[in-house]
Amino acid sequence: MATILITGGTGLIGRHAAKLLCAQGHTVRILSRRARPDVPLLRGLPVDYVQGDVRVPASLVPAFAGCDAAVLSHQFQNFPVENPRRNETFDAVDRAGTEHCVAAARQAGVRRLVYISGVALGNPNPPHPGIRAKRAAERAIFESGIPSVALRANVVYAEDDKYFSRLARAAQWAPFAPIPGAGAARCAPVHVDDVARAIARAIECPTVGGVVNVCGPDEVTWKELLLAVAQSSSAGRRKIPLHIPQPLLLLAGWIGERLPTPLLSRDAVIFATQFDQSCRDGAGCAEAFGFQPIGLREGLRMTFARRG
Numbered sequence: 409m410a411t412i413l414i415t416g417g418t419g420l421i422g423r424h425a426a427k428l429l430c431a432q433g434h435t436v437r438i439l440s441r442r443a444r445p446d447v448p449l450l451r452g453l454p455v456d457y458v459q460g461d462v463r464v465p466a467s468l469v470p471a472f473a474g475c476d477a478a479v480l481s482h483q484f485q486n487f488p489v490e491n492p493r494r495n496e497t498f499d500a501v502d503r504a505g506t507e508h509c510v511a512a513a514r515q516a517g518v519r520r521l522v523y524i525s526g527v528a529l530g531n532p533n534p535p536h537p538g539i540r541a542k543r544a545a546e547r548a549i550f551e552s553g554i555p556s557v558a559l560r561a562n563v564v565y566a567e568d569d570k571y572f573s574r575l576a577r578a579a580q581w582a583p584f585a586p587i588p589g590a591g592a593a594r595c596a597p598v599h600v601d602d603v604a605r606a607i608a609r610a611i612e613c614p615t616v617g618g619v620v621n622v623c624g625p626d627e628v629t630w631k632e633l634l635l636a637v638a639q640s641s642s643a644g645r646r647k648i649p650l651h652i653p654q655p656l657l658l659l660a661g662w663i664g665e666r667l668p669t670p671l672l673s674r675d676a677v678i679f680a681t682q683f684d685q686s687c688r689d690g691a692g693c694a695e696a697f698g699f700q701p702i703g704l705r706e707g708l709r710m711t712f713a714r715r716g
C-alpha cells in the first residue's frame with residue numbers, strides 16, 4: 409500500500425479519488441489551503457490534511473515528504489473565471505502551481521505522478537489561457553523524470569458537483585433547461601466515480617504513461633447533455649430548451665470581469681459555449697486501464713433520478 413498526496417483533494421475529483429484510495433487501503437494525504445477543511449464525503453475516513461498552497465513552493469515540501477505517489481488535481485477557485493487581482497489564474501495555479509509540485513515531488517523522491525488534465529487540450533484551435541497553462545503543466549510532469557501520466561478528463565458529473573446537481577435540483581420544478589449559446593459543442597461526459605477509478609488504476613499501473621483520455625462512452629452536445637440532466641431529475645419529463653444568446657453572455661462576461669469577485673468572464677463564456685470536448689483520439693480507459701466508464705443514461709439515472 410502506498411502513501412499518496414492529493415492536491416485538490418477537497419475538490420470534486422480529488423475527494424472522490426481520496427475516498428476510493430482510502431477504501432483500497434492506501435494512506436491518503438490531502439493538500440489544502442485551509443488548516444482544517446471539512447469535506448462531508450471524507451468525514452470519518454483516515455485522511456491527513458496538510459496546509460499548503462501550490463503557488464507557494466515552501467508550503468509544498470512537508471506535503472510531499474514521505475509520499476510514494478501524488479495526484480495533482482488542483483485548480484483555482486471559481487474556475488473558469490480568473491481573478492488576476494487575487495492571483496487566481498490558470499497560469500498561477502495550473503502552470504506555475506504544477507511546476508512547484510513537480511519540484512517538491514522530485515525533492516521528496518515521489519515515484520509516480522498522476523496529473524488531472526482536461527480533454528479540451530486535444531482541441532487544436534483555442535489560444536485559451538487554460539489550455540496554454542495545462543499544456544505547460546503536462547510538459548512539466550512529463551519532463552520531471554518521474555513516471556507520470558496525464559488523465560485528460562471530459563466533463564465530469566456527480567451528485568455533489570457544483571453545476572449539474574444544481575441544474576438537476578432546479579429542473580424538478582422548472583419546465584425549461586437553460587442552454588448557454590447554441591449548446592452545439594460536443595462532449596463525452598464521465599461520472600466522477602469513473603475518474604476516481606482511472607486515478608486508482610493509474611497508481612496501480614506505473615507502466616502506463618503519456619496521456620489517457622477519461623471520457624464517457626456517449627458523445628453528446630451540451631444542449632443534449634443539459635436537457636438529459638434536467639429530465640433525469642424529473643422522472644423523464646421533457647424540458648423546453650431556453651437558449652441564452654452568446655452575445656448576451658459575452659456582455660455579462662465583460663461586466664463580470666470588472667467586478668471585485670468575478671462571477672463570469674468572456675473567457676468563461678467561450679469555454680462553456682465553444683470548446684469541443686469530444687474524445688476521438690488517443691488511448692482511453694479501456695485501452696489503458698481495462699475498464700469502460702458507465703454510459704450517460706445509466707450514469708444520470710444513478711446520480712440524479714432519486715431527486716424526481
Ligand SMILES: NC(=O)c1ccc[n+]([C@@H]2O[C@H](COP(=O)([O-])OP(=O)(O)OC[C@H]3O[C@@H](n4cnc5c(N)ncnc54)[C@H](OP(=O)(O)O)[C@@H]3O)[C@@H](O)[C@H]2O)c1
Binds near residue numbers: 442505
Ligand atoms: N470537474 C470537471 O468537470 C473537470 C473536467 C475536466 C478536467 N478537470 C480538471 O480536474 C482537476 C480538478 O477539478 P475539480 O473540478 O475536481 O476541482 P474543484 O472541485 O474546483 O477543486 C479545486 C481544488 O483545488 C484546490 N486549490 C485551489 N487553489 C489552490 C491553491 N492555490 N493551492 C492548492 N490547492 C488549491 C482546492 O483546495 P482548497 O480550497 O481546499 O485549498 C480544491 O480542492 C482540474 O485540473 C480540472 O481542470 C475537471
